[in-house]
Amino acid sequence: MSILVDGNTRVLVHGITGKAATFHVRHCREYGTKVVAGLRPGKGGQQFDGVIPIYDTAREAVAEQGANASLIFVPAMGAADAIMEAIDAEIPLIVCITEGIPSNDMLRVRERLLGSHSTLLGPNSPGVISPGKTKLGIMPSHIHQPGSVGVVSRSGTLTFETVWQLTRRGIGQSSCVGIGGDGVHGLTLLEVVRRFNDDPGTDGIIMVGEIGGEEEEAAAEYVHRSVKKPVAAFIAGITAPPGRRMGHAGAIISGKKSGAAYKIAALEKAGIAVAKNPASIAETYGERAGLFAK
Amino acid sequence: MKIHEYQAKELLASFSVPVERGVVVRSAEEIGGAMGKLGERARYAVKAQIHSGGRGKGHFSGGLEGGGVQLVSSEKKAVDLARRMLGNRLVTAQNGPDGSLVTAVYIAEVLEPQRQFYLSILIDRAAQRPVVLASRDGGVEIEALAEEHPEKILREHIHPLFGPEAFQARRIAFWLGLKDDVLWEDFQRTLAGIYRIFWEKNASLVEINPLIVTEEGRLCALDAKINFEDNGLPRHEDIRALRDSAQEDEKEVRASEFGLSYIALDGTVGCLTNGAGLAMATMDMLHSYGIRPANFLDLGDNSGVDAIAEAVRILLSDKNARCLLVNIFGGAMRGDLVADGILKALDGKGLSLPLVVRIEGANAELGRKTIAAALPGTVFADDLAAIGYAIKNAYERT
Structure with a gap:
């Protein structure tokens, strides 16, 4: 057994087209992680590595791909917004890798988390891995x-x-x-x-x-x-x-x-x-x- | 990021917090004009501006009598004192034996406090909410007061989405004993002002100590400290402009320009490490062998070859360094990039110091091979314990 993530975890990657995200998403997929969707506002309809559909909004990714975890690589100044969008889409687990998010942004995120359907790991986190099953992180x-x-x-x-x-x-x-x-x-x-x-x-x-x-x-x-x-x-x-x-x-x-x-x-x-x-x-x-x- | 007292007061004043009349001078030429603006006074407070507490009890390294905050009884004395403080170095209990360069002097009217309070705002990490701290014992060190007399500090948590409510301002004001109408209005403005600076400017601490009641029965921020969170600085050009690099370690300034977390320490092993936890653990491990690190360095995740090369140059510029230790556990950071950065910094030249290398994780083998080929004397360690032995050996040979 394991906690937080396992073989049933279906991942939506926020900021999937960034350089670091691309590098790590490929490694996650090699490990067996089910990366089911990417998020990049404005690039909806495109595909990542020719196979993973990219969406403009988190709600679409959840509705169409059944994503139940978010992995966030969005740059610091926009990362809190990405977390809040994942909360709004009622994604149960949100893993935020981004470093350098201002504390006041995170204070707002904390208030949004209260009473929500989501659990947040991070930010400035290396992520979570359940060895042999799946990894969401770097x-x-x-x-x-x-x-x-x-x-x-x-x-x-x-x-x-x-x-x-x-x-x-x-x-x-x-x-x-x-x-x-x-x-x-x-x-x-x-x-x-x-x-x-x-x-x-x-x-x-x-x-x-x-x-x-x-x-x-x-x-x-x-x-x-x-x-x-x-x-x-x-x-x-x-x-x-x-x-x-x-x-x-x-x-x-x-x-x-x-x-x-x-x-x-x-x-x-x-x-x-x-x-x-x-x-x-x-x-x-x-x-x-x-x-x-x- | 820290700023000077005079900058903090200018910021406070711009957010309607009452401060005393004062002028700042950054050079001898400015003093005359500045004194004109301040006008004739019976007494003047002359305050050296450095990024350190304990200025009043400090001393100047350049042979100037008295501490960094002095009261004088004539304009001529104030001018003379300010002139001698500028360019001098002020040593305090907090800033090390070399002290800090006085780049500015604040000259202010002298107020006689009738009562003194402490007031600050910061984030309470345990509660994950902003908290206002207030005490009737102004002028004391709050950490010491918190330990010895926690009951003398009022802690009022603020909801970050709504800010301080009127009832909270009343609760704090009554607790401080501010019942008079004029003082109550001054206090409301003060609390609202410090909260807005905290929230809108991403300050990590806004502290007024002491906040005083003047002879005229008004509130006034007599000394103030405002620190800003580095993560918030990209949003605030006006705050970034307040930075005084002369107050910081020259190597730390260079490192920060490349996005590196570097802290100069007083040991002899230069450490190139990634990740805050591993960097700290590496320092701890060296200490357990009786060896002191020359620095803390967290390369971070997104450093490129140029940043890594700059880090190596900074480590090599430390005259106390007798050994160089590379301890990298790659995840986001790749081992081959670290190797390329080291070689770029050496620029074809050899390394005069013994080098111990441990690279693990992403592209580790490529990194190790690159270093082994270019720097044949390198000692490779394959885990944290082996680093300890290798460094101790290398160290004893130097």
Whole structure:
């Protein structure tokens, strides 16, 4: 099993004709992802790679192709509008890859999400993959292996790093989810951890957090209360200087609580195994899950 | 992006927030005319403009007595002080041993605060809503107050689609003890103004500290800080024009022109990495080996060969660098592009520093081959742990 996406996911790609989108959509299709439609206002009626119909509006793509997930590559200044169009078309899952969306745009999106039929992943997300089934995102395919560990992260490349460590040790993944590096965004660490906890195909969870915000603490509290599955974690940025934005819009230490040491303490208090070094994330999980004792 | 106090006050005034009378001077020649505009006063506040807090308690590196904010009792003294502040460097607890270049001085009337408040607006990430913070303890550092006396701060969440409602403005005003009609009107204008700057200009923080009640019984923003979200800058030409690059690290300015996230640090290993998480994790890993990174660098997803080459040039221009580390996990970024960027920066010349390379993900093998062919001394590591060993070895040889 898996969370969020599987073989039944039918994808509408917003901004499908862009350079990055073209590159990644081709890789998704090679992986087996059902990309059923593209969206590019003004290019409706054309086709992507000669096979995927392009539409002017999301509603048309849903009506004609039964799209049930959006994958958004629209440039930053128009990306919030693309998310809102997907919400309006009642698309259940919206994955936004775009980086650099102004926070105020995302505050409007958040209000539109309330009471809607949609769940948002991102923005500034690497996407989500359920290995062996489908991928909606920019992650390299070959590093994944089907299995039963759920991976959730605030960072793209650090998700890849974690997954690659797992695969090289023969530990497969149920789903790998990047919630994105922005301060204002959709699914939180806690919400993804909860989905993994409820997924019978996921036996254990790895959570990769970083400085800034309080999502790690909230997830840790939930783990402490409700999760019986083994959970390991890593927090990036223990050496980050305070007050500086570390690449991600959301990765900034502002006050004691958003620093790595505070988060690590909260995680350990919740009984989560925290990797001391980013090179040992899979190792730490394996030990916690008892995978190496057999 | 940060701006100066005088720029923040000009912006506040243009959004109907009351500020004190003041003039800005950027060169000695401007001072005379500016003082004429300000008019004769009994006392003057002379404030060095740099992008750092703690200016009042700072000191000048160029042998000028007193801090970055001084009160003087004559026009002649104000002129003389402003002239000596300009071009000097002001060192504070926040901006490092070299301090910051004073490119402008703000000269203002001196007001006697009867009461002092704190007022700001920013995004509350936990609530995913804007929040107004207010306190009757103006002039203090809000982070310290939040930790020691959270009960002294009022937090009022604002609905982003509607803005602050009148009842919310009343709640904050009553809480601050502003019951007088004139003060209430001043407060409404102030709150509306800072919210509009936050919302319309994509500010990440609008902070008035202190907001004071003057002897005349009016509100006035005595000091102000406004930061803007980088993601919003493409929409605001007027805000971009406020940037003062002299306040920023020269390498960071160069990097930002190429769309790179670069932060100069004080270590000795130059790091070429992609993705914020991996870049931070790489720094953390080096530290666990007792080695300090010279920088944080996130190439981002859309950097082309030219941007990557510029990143390498920036790393090589750091005189403290003893080693170069490339740690790339390609997804959107491709390994071959990184290799091409490195070679472009070297421009046919060899590399004088030891180079450790780990490239994984999209087009990784092509990238590794390109580097191996052009730079035979390169040490390749095939995972994060191997990088640690390789860097430690390379480092000990230098």
